[in-house]
Amino acid sequence: MxxxxxxxxxxxxxxxxxxxxxxxxxxxDEKDEDLLGSEIEFTNVALSGENEVPAVTTSGSGSMTATYDRSTRMLTYNFSWTLGSTTDNTVGIHLHGPALATESAPVVIPIENHPTSHTGSVTGTTRALTQSEEEQLLDGKWYLNIHSSTYPNGELRGQLLRGEN
Structure with missing residues (x-):
């Protein structure tokens, strides 16, 4: 018994x-996100012509790191680049979305006051993102695009993915 x-x-x-x-x-799932903490890192984002849609032929390159603060909904970023030609100019830099790495998307946030030469670096913080924009960013559907006079649709692109890319 x-x-x-x-x-x-x-x-x-x-x-x-x-x-x-x-x-x-x-x-x-939101509680699972809370376990990650309020800051989410995007490191070693490679900027290249191969990442453009469609891909472009350039010897230019760059890299980006960023931190998203979930409490403020702001993305703090730092990136640098060199275009493929020393005679080329940087004509625009934007965060685009939503799009997978194989897709293109409209500008979400323009990066203002950037160098216009063939090389440069920028550090800054975005405005507060909306709930929808936050979801897109955290789902890996945003990318940084650097536009040049040779490639006005984009010469260097890097997809923002959590952690190391």
Whole structure:
């Protein structure tokens, strides 16, 4: 009889633990995001002509790092670039979205007051993003695009993906 009661108690305990685990695993995804902390890193974002849609032929390159603060909904960024030709000019820099790496999208946030020479670097912070923009960014659907006089639709592009790219 003692053995049977012990087996029943263990079965109830295991069932309770199993159901608790299932309930925790199915909890709201936003709570899972909270476990990540308020800052999300985008590091080693490579800027290249190969990333353009369609790809362009250029020896230009660049890199970007960024941090998204979920509490302020602002993206702080730092990037540098060199265009493929020393006689070329930078005519525009924008954050675009929503788009996967194989797609193009409209400008979401223009980067103002950037150098117009063939090389440069920029550090800044965006305005506060909307809920929809935040979801797009965190889903990897934003990219940085550097436009040149040779490639007005974009010479260098890098997709913003969480962590290292």
């Amino acid at each position: 003692k053995c049977r009661n012990a087996i029943v108690r263990r079965a109830v305990l295991y069932a309770t633990l199993l159901l608790s685990g299932v309930a925790f695993a199915c909890d709201d």
